[in-house]
Amino acid sequence: MEESSAAWASLNSGVVLSLIAVLCSMVWNNLEGLFFGRRFNRQARRLAAIVDPYLSVTIAEYDGGRMKQSDAYKEVQAYLQRASCDAGGGVRHLKAETAKGADALVLSMGDNEEVADVFRGVTVSWQAYSTPPPENGGYWGGRHGRADRRFYHLFFLERDRDLVLGEYLPYVRREGRAVMVKNRKRKLFTNLSADDDRWWGNRMWSHVAFEHPKTFETLAMKPAKKKEIMDDLDAFRNGKEYYARVGKPWKRGYLLYGPPGTGKSTMIAAMANYLDYDIYDIELTSVRTNTDLRKIFIETTNKSIIVIEDIDCSLDLTGKRKKKKKAKDAAAAKDGDKKDGDPEEEEEKDKEGSKVTLSGVLNFIDGLWSACGGERIIVFTTNHVDKLDPALIRRGRMDKHIEMSYCCFEAFKFLAKIYLGVESHHLFDAVESLLAEVEITPADVSENLTPKSDGGNADTCLADLVMELKRMKAEKAQAGGKEAAAVAADDEE
Ligand SMILES: Nc1ncnc2c1ncn2[C@@H]1O[C@H](COP(=O)(O)OP(=O)(O)OP(=O)(O)O)[C@@H](O)[C@H]1O
Numbered sequence: 274m275e276e277s278s279a280a281w282a283s284l285n286s287g288v289v290l291s292l293i294a295v296l297c298s299m300v301w302n303n304l305e306g307l308f309f310g311r312r313f314n315r316q317a318r319r320l321a322a323i324v325d326p327y328l329s330v331t332i333a334e335y336d337g338g339r340m341k342q343s344d345a346y347k348e349v350q351a352y353l354q355r356a357s358c359d360a361g362g363g364v365r366h367l368k369a370e371t372a373k374g375a376d377a378l379v380l381s382m383g384d385n386e387e388v389a390d391v392f393r394g395v396t397v398s399w400q401a402y403s404t405p406p407p408e409n410g411g412y413w414g415g416r417h418g419r420a421d422r423r424f425y426h427l428f429f430l431e432r433d434r435d436l437v438l439g440e441y442l443p444y445v446r447r448e449g450r451a452v453m454v455k456n457r458k459r460k461l462f463t464n465l466s467a468d469d470d471r472w473w474g475n476r477m478w479s480h481v482a483f484e485h486p487k488t489f490e491t492l493a494m495k496p497a498k499k500k501e502i503m504d505d506l507d508a509f510r511n512g513k514e515y516y517a518r519v520g521k522p523w524k525r526g527y528l529l530y531g532p533p534g535t536g537k538s539t540m541i542a543a544m545a546n547y548l549d550y551d552i553y554d555i556e557l558t559s560v561r562t563n564t565d566l567r568k569i570f571i572e573t574t575n576k577s578i579i580v581i582e583d584i585d586c587s588l589d590l591t592g593k594r595k596k597k598k599k600a601k602d603a604a605a606a607k608d609g610d611k612k613d614g615d616p617e618e619e620e621e622k623d624k625e626g627s628k629v630t631l632s633g634v635l636n637f638i639d640g641l642w643s644a645c646g647g648e649r650i651i652v653f654t655t656n657h658v659d660k661l662d663p664a665l666i667r668r669g670r671m672d673k674h675i676e677m678s679y680c681c682f683e684a685f686k687f688l689a690k691i692y693l694g695v696e697s698h699h700l701f702d703a704v705e706s707l708l709a710e711v712e713i714t715p716a717d718v719s720e721n722l723t724p725k726s727d728g729g730n731a732d733t734c735l736a737d738l739v740m741e742l743k744r745m746k747a748e749k750a751q752a753g754g755k756e757a758a759a760v761a762a763d764d765e766e
């Protein structure tokens with residue numbers, strides 16, 4: 274009896290142990306399913322952690338203080354778009370942003386949503402969340418720290434550590450970058466004034482979609498010069514390894530100079546379209562200090578053209594404001610320069626406006642901070658290259674100087690083909706000889722080649738252009754005559 278009860282007890286304990294084992298494996302399988310399955314929840318994760326500890330990685334939106342949005346964060350956000358939109362993904366709240374293409378939207382998971390992902394048979398889980406800023410705004414203090422802190426949390430089991438950290442995360446970043454390129458809608462940014470409220474939420478820039486239609490195919494300039502510029506841009510775009518090898522930050526400066534209407538701004542649009550880059554158009558007079566200039570630079574992204582138009586007028590970059598202002602006022606009085614305003618008004622602006630200095634701009638172009646990120650082109654434009662400080666435009670800062678000049682016959686033929694669809698015409702000879710005598714901008718030629726009425730055609734447009742060129746020639750002769758008379762009068766005295 275005792276023997277049989279002992280056998281019974283041992284059988285029982287064996288059964289109980291097996292049952293416990295079966296139960297444990299069932300619980301674990303279910304927990305694993307719950308934890309990493311589509312119907313994932315936080316409680317299950319806690320329970321699962323008892324059986325097999327899970328690890329987590331946090332990816333913050335801002336990893337270098339509050340200065341620059343982390344690339345990893347943006348890549349994870351882009352990567353998770355697909356999983357978030359998957360019908361079985363369990364994400365109920367999505368965020369939408371406009372994307373490339375007329376009606377397209379980019380959807381990503383909303384805050385506090387969770388989504389599972391499978392990589393080589395291993396299941397991991399992502400959670401998006403945000404926390405309100407600290408009361409005092411944290412390190413940046415005051416209004417600087419107003420924006421919420423946003424994060425992604427990645428959860429995975431300890432046994433998958435090597436695969437997740439060594440292979441999955443690099444894979445997520447690569448895929449995320451590919452998604453970003455695919456959805457990328459090019460943007461034209463302008464810097465917000467430091468007084469603008471949005472500036473403090475880490476938004477130094479506001480943007481619109483960049484939709485300028487100008488390309489190198491429709492830019493009139495000597496073909497050899499155009500090819501040289503396009504080759505230079507190609508070399509830059511493909512130069513990542515070269516720049517790393519020679520130890521230079523991956524950036525290049527272009528100085529575009531020439532009279533108004535010769536196509537400097539148009540050239541920037543063509544460059545951006547050719548390279549498929551964004552444009553950051555800096556209004557230097559809205560930048561208060563050199564530190565602010567640095568901040569707005571850091572907030573620019575790779576694959577971008579950073580533009581400062583009319584650099585000679587944006588600021589006094591020589592530190593000799595008074596002297597230069599006098600010279601500018603004199604020049605304005607002489608040739609009615611469009612860029613100079615009322616002197617008193619200008620002085621007022623100087624007092625309350627920007628304190629950005631020449632050294633601030635030099636630092637911005639090639640100081641230590643300029644090496645943050647890469648693949649950036651910096652373009653300055655000016656009508657008066659001779660007014661710029663040599664330090665600002667020396668090679669190494671502005672690596673390539675491009676003169677945008679008056680319309681030559683080659684450029685005219687190009688414009689006639691684009692605007693009128695003609696490659697030869699009996700008036701071409703007259704235009705050629707007149708262009709050799711007068712200086713007309715491509716902007717003026719384009720205007721004359723634009724039909725003014727429904728009945729306008731190549732004949733009328735070319736006749737208009739010839740008439741305009743003749744008028745300019747007569748004006749020039751008259752001005753020359755007056756000058757000669759003045760010289761003769763001086764000589765007589
Ligand atoms: N080389 C060119 N080829 C084709 N169109 C041109 C060219 N240059 C100027 N244009 C036309 O002339 C207009 C004015 O050109 P743009 O604004 O680029 O001149 P700009 O040199 O930037 O002048 P500013 O110094 O006043 O800023 C544009 O609408 C553009 O279409």
Ligand SMILES: [Mg+2]
Nearest residue numbers: 537538539582
């Ligand atoms: Mg311009």
